[in-house]
Every structure is written in structure tokens, then in C-alpha cells.
Amino acid sequence: MSEALISVRSLCKWYGAWCALDHVSLEVRAGSCTVLCGPSGSGKSTLLRCLNGLEEWEAGDVIIGGCPVARRARDLRRLRREVGMVFQSFNLFPHLDALANVTIAPRVVGRQRRADAERAGMALLARVGLADQARKLPADLSGGQQQRVAIARALAMAPRALLFDEPTSALDPESIKEVLDIMVELAESGTTMVVVTHEMGFARHVAHNVIFMDRGRIVEAADPASFFKAPASERARAFLGEIGATPVA
Amino acid sequence: MLTTAASLKDESRRTDGAGAVARRQARRRRAALLQQLLLLGALAAVGAVIVRNTVVNLQARGLASGFDFLWQEAGFNVGFTLIAADATSTYGRIFLVGLLNSLLVAAVAMVAATMLGFLIGLARVSQNIPARLLSKGYVELVRNLPLLLHLLLWQGVILRSLPTVKQAHELGGVAFLSNRGLYLAAPVGWSTASLVFLGGAGATLCIGLLLARRAHRRQELLPPAHAVGMILLAAAFIVITVASVDWDVPVLGSFDYRGGVKIMPELAALVAALTLYNAAFVAEIVRAGIQSVSPGQRQAATALGLSARLTMRLIIVPQAVRVMVPPMANQYAHLIKASALATVVGFPDLVNVFMGTALNQTGRAVEIVVMTAAVYLTLTASVGLVTGWYDRRMKLVER
Numbered sequence A: 001m002s003e004a005l006i007s008v009r010s011l012c013k014w015y016g017a018w019c020a021l022d023h024v025s026l027e028v029r030a031g032s033c034t035v036l037c038g039p040s041g042s043g044k045s046t047l048l049r050c051l052n053g054l055e056e057w058e059a060g061d062v063i064i065g066g067c068p069v070a071r072r073a074r075d076l077r078r079l080r081r082e083v084g085m086v087f088q089s090f091n092l093f094p095h096l097d098a099l100a101n102v103t104i105a106p107r108v109v110g111r112q113r114r115a116d117a118e119r120a121g122m123a124l125l126a127r128v129g130l131a132d133q134a135r136k137l138p139a140d141l142s143g144g145q146q147q148r149v150a151i152a153r154a155l156a157m158a159p160r161a162l163l164f165d166e167p168t169s170a171l172d173p174e175s176i177k178e179v180l181d182i183m184v185e186l187a188e189s190g191t192t193m194v195v196v197t198h199e200m201g202f203a204r205h206v207a208h209n210v211i212f213m214d215r216g217r218i219v220e221a222a223d224p225a226s227f228f229k230a231p232a233s234e235r236a237r238a239f240l241g242e243i244g245a246t247p248v249a
Numbered sequence B: 001m002l003t004t005a006a007s008l009k010d011e012s013r014r015t016d017g018a019g020a021v022a023r024r025q026a027r028r029r030r031a032a033l034l035q036q037l038l039l040l041g042a043l044a045a046v047g048a049v050i051v052r053n054t055v056v057n058l059q060a061r062g063l064a065s066g067f068d069f070l071w072q073e074a075g076f077n078v079g080f081t082l083i084a085a086d087a088t089s090t091y092g093r094i095f096l097v098g099l100l101n102s103l104l105v106a107a108v109a110m111v112a113a114t115m116l117g118f119l120i121g122l123a124r125v126s127q128n129i130p131a132r133l134l135s136k137g138y139v140e141l142v143r144n145l146p147l148l149l150h151l152l153l154w155q156g157v158i159l160r161s162l163p164t165v166k167q168a169h170e171l172g173g174v175a176f177l178s179n180r181g182l183y184l185a186a187p188v189g190w191s192t193a194s195l196v197f198l199g200g201a202g203a204t205l206c207i208g209l210l211l212a213r214r215a216h217r218r219q220e221l222l223p224p225a226h227a228v229g230m231i232l233l234a235a236a237f238i239v240i241t242v243a244s245v246d247w248d249v250p251v252l253g254s255f256d257y258r259g260g261v262k263i264m265p266e267l268a269a270l271v272a273a274l275t276l277y278n279a280a281f282v283a284e285i286v287r288a289g290i291q292s293v294s295p296g297q298r299q300a301a302t303a304l305g306l307s308a309r310l311t312m313r314l315i316i317v318p319q320a321v322r323v324m325v326p327p328m329a330n331q332y333a334h335l336i337k338a339s340a341l342a343t344v345v346g347f348p349d350l351v352n353v354f355m356g357t358a359l360n361q362t363g364r365a366v367e368i369v370v371m372t373a374a375v376y377l378t379l380t381a382s383v384g385l386v387t388g389w390y391d392r393r394m395k396l397v398e399r
């Protein structure tokens, strides 16, 4: 078993009097795919945003590749380069075309020469099946295509881990499949991933670990086979029933 | 019953042929065109009646009309001129003097208000709490007081409270500030060497800007090192030029400073009030523009490792500017018109010298009002044209 790439120890996060994360601890092995699920408002996005320093927390540690994440702006920026993020609403930069969206970070943060960055960017766009859309603006792409550009953009800094926050929730069924196919390919090629999703099919067949959260706590962490077969907690069972993921025999 | 009638009508529409639909649309278009023509005709008729009445009335009172007065001697002096003019100048030249003065005030205040407003607007949305509070205080205080009050405050209180010429504030030995105005050192002796340095500064600056522009055209995100280098070299040339020129420094005579250039207090008061007042509005436009960019944009940029400064410059501002263009055009038009308040502080702008003194002396009310109005209409229309062009260019880039 390889060592933990990301470990979180007793993380606590408050929004005023609301405890969004309550002593959350978890480990993510290098090359593994972890799915986070749970009801709305359970703190999945908050946890993900702590993992790449978009959010500050009150207590506990986040350790990436053996280094605790400090709060200094420079360390945070380095951390963010090592952890890529894909958002539910894509958040592509609307004034830049697909290729520029993918190459902006390598060019201004990674200080790569433009030609080099574009060559690498074109390869990434080809990997997500969009080599022919490189010069289109986000507004001229479909939702699924936009999310695939966003994945290529997150990959451009060659991060050690990728975080996905409900990457398919804003998409129609056909686009969902496009995006999931890419994610499956990434997982199979050994990318370390933490995915918040309601796509239980993905969790069942691709994830190595499933973590179920409720009200800021990790209620259950298991491998997908046992999680879907027999959830240990009543709440996880209720949740699976609600989203229609019936236990398979 | 109503629903039946409606559905029947729907039915008939659906069973109509495509030709009938086209015919109906054409008929509607013709009706709309006719309406517009009738409205235009009515407006023209009203306008004609007003003009005719005015001309008849003026002639009945024995007042002359026509534009011949523009070639007559005006016989009065203007306190501040950008081109040579004296009491023997014609009214035409007085018009030009006033026009240039108005343009000077509007242009300086426009640039200064934009720069100051941008800084205050950025402070409004910064993470720094004192900066945020200070800028908010500034905006709320300044934009909620009438512009007239600002003008009177600057002219009557702030400039009057400056020391007399004898005790003028000295600013670095090259500028002197007193209640008679601001005296600045002016360059006089241009040696060959200093001219060469000046040429060098101009050339390197042009090359630097061209390089930066070419990089921008090629969608380079940051200006390349050689462009930055050229601009730094230009800055060095400027420093050498300044050092190598002979400066005419104002010296205190028995009554007043002599030498250098003098900026009259009326001009300073007008520009200061217009700048500070409009900067508050520009700041609000900038703030609204920045806040209109969705928070997801900042998150995405931050998640990619972009620093706060680069995020602002490469992601937020380019998107905010698009939202800012139309209200900025309004603000500029407002500023140009507001510069006509120069009369209040006694600065000889177009309205003051031409619609004031010149009109009083010649009595050519219609001609002078029409000329002055034409100037302001042209100025505000050109602001509209330029910003409209910029807006379309932006739209073309984004769609």
C-alpha cells in the first residue's frame, strides 16, 4: 500500500456559529480515487476547498505529500499548483479561448514559453477530445465541452491530485457521459482524485474509497463494494435510498 | 368564451399560408414607418415655427443677426489663454480660446478622475479593511454633495486659505503654491544634448510600446521582458533630459513670482473639484464592474495558483471593463457638461467668455447659443462614438 498523498487530521471549520467541518480526518493514497457523497449542506464542498487552500480552517492539519499546508500566501500558491480543481459551474475564463484557458497557468505561474505551453495545452485538449475546439471561446462550447476544457485546464499544471466538485451536476445526460468517460480514463491512468458526486455508478465502479458525510462529519468510509452492499449507518442507507441507488446483491 | 375565441384565432393563424404571414408583417412594417415619418414631420414643423418666431421677434427689436460678428474685434482680455489672444482679437478667436480652455479642463479632469477613481474603486473591493473603509467614506461623502458645493469649497475656502505669495509653500524648489495660484518651473534652454536625450526617450518609449502592443496582438498575457526594458530605458532618458535642460524657476519679486508658468487658482479649483467629484462616481462604476464578475472566476484563478494581483489583472479587470464602458461614457459626458460650471469659479471657459461676455456685447443670442450647444453636442457625441466603438470591439472579442 502506497503512502498517503493527502492526509487530513481533525479538521474543524466554522462559519460563524455553524460548524461546517467537525473533526474530519481522512487519507488519500497516491493514485487512488476517492468519492465524497452526502446530503446537501453536509460540508463536501467545504472539505474540498480546504484541500487546496481556497478556504481557511480553524483547527486541524492538511498534509499534502508529507508537508503540512501553511497559511503563508506563497506556500498556499505552491499547494494550489499541486492540487488541481474542477468546479460544478466550470468557471472557464470567458474572455479567453479554450487553449488560452488551458495555458494561462503554465504561462504566468509556471513561466513556460508560450510555444511550449501551447504544445502541452494542445496535447491536453486532445486528451479530452477537444483538439479541434482550441480556438473557440467558452460561450461557443457546449456544457460538456466546457467542463472537459476545465479538466484540461486543471491538468495543465501537472498537479499531484485533482479535486472535482460535482463536475456533472450542471450537465445534460449526454454531456455527463462525455465528462465521466474522461474521469474514468484519468482514474484508470492512476491520477489521484477526490470527487464529490451523486453519480453512484461512477462511485461503484471506479472509486477505491467512498466517504459518506453528514452535517460536517464523516459518517462512513469504506470501499465501494461494502458501502453499496450494506451501508453501516442508517443515514447512509437513507441517503442511498433517496438518490435511488439500490444496494446490489 | 374568451378561450374559445383565442383558440379560434390561433387556429386561423396556423391554417394561414406562409405568404399571408409575410404580407401581414410587411403591412405592419409600413404602418410603423408611416408613424415614424408623421412624428418626424410634426417635430420639424414645431421647430420651424419656433425658429421663425425668434428671428421675426429679434428683427422687430432691431437686433442684428448672422455670423459676421465672428470677424469683429472683441475688445476684451481673457485671463487664461492657451493660444495668443488680447483685446484686439476677434470674437472668432475668443470662441477658439474658450473652446480650448474648456477642452483643457475636461481632458485633464477626465484623465485624473479616471485614474483616481480606478484606485479608489480597487480600494473599495480590496481585502485591506482600512483601505475599504476609507474609500467607502470618500465615495459616500463626495458623491452625495452637490458639485456646486465642491466648486465653491475649492475656490472659496481651500484656495483662499493658502498663504500669501510672500509665504508661498515651496514644493521641492520647483513649484510654489500660494493664494494667487501654482507657480511651476518651466523648461527654457534646450541644448543639443538635451534634445538628443529627449529624442532618445521618445524613440525608446515608442519601441517599447510597439513591442508591448505586438505581444498583446499575439495574445501574450504579460508584456515581454524586452518591452519592459525599453520602457525602463525611456524612463532613464527622461531623467537625463530633465537634468540636462535649463529650467526657468519662478523667483519671488517684490509683488509676485516671475518666470516659470503660472496656473491660476480658478483653473486649479475647477479641475480639482471636477476630478474629485467625478472620481467618486468612477470608483462606484469600477466597484460595480469588479463585483459583477462572478466569484467563481476568482476561485478558479486562485485554484490555478495565480496570485491575487495577477488574478485581478488577467481575469477580473478584463471582464469588469466590459461592464464599465457604458456607465463610464455617461460619466464622461456628465463631466464635459459640468465643466461649464467654470463661470462659478470665474474660469474663462467657452460658456463664460463666449456665451457670457461675447453674447452680452454682441447680442447675437441665437448664433452664440447654437454654436456653444453644437460644441457640447459634438463633444458628448464623440465620447459616445469612441466608447461605442470600444464596446463593439470588446463584444467582437467575447461575443
Ligand SMILES: Nc1ncnc2c1ncn2[C@@H]1O[C@H](COP(=O)(O)OP(=O)(O)OP(=O)(O)O)[C@@H](O)[C@H]1O
Residues within 6 Å of the ligand: A015, A018, A020, A038, A039, A040, A041, A042, A043, A044, A045, A046, A047
Ligand atoms: N461562505 C459561507 N458562509 C456561511 N455558511 C456557509 C458558507 N459556505 C458554506 N456554508 C455552510 O456550510 C455548510 C456546508 O456547505 P457545503 O457547500 O460544503 O455543502 P455541500 O455538502 O457541498 O452541499 P451541496 O451538495 O449542496 O453542494 C452548509 O450548511 C452551508 O450553508
Ligand SMILES: [Mg+2]
Residues within 6 Å of the ligand: A044, A045, A046, A165
Ligand atoms: Mg457543494
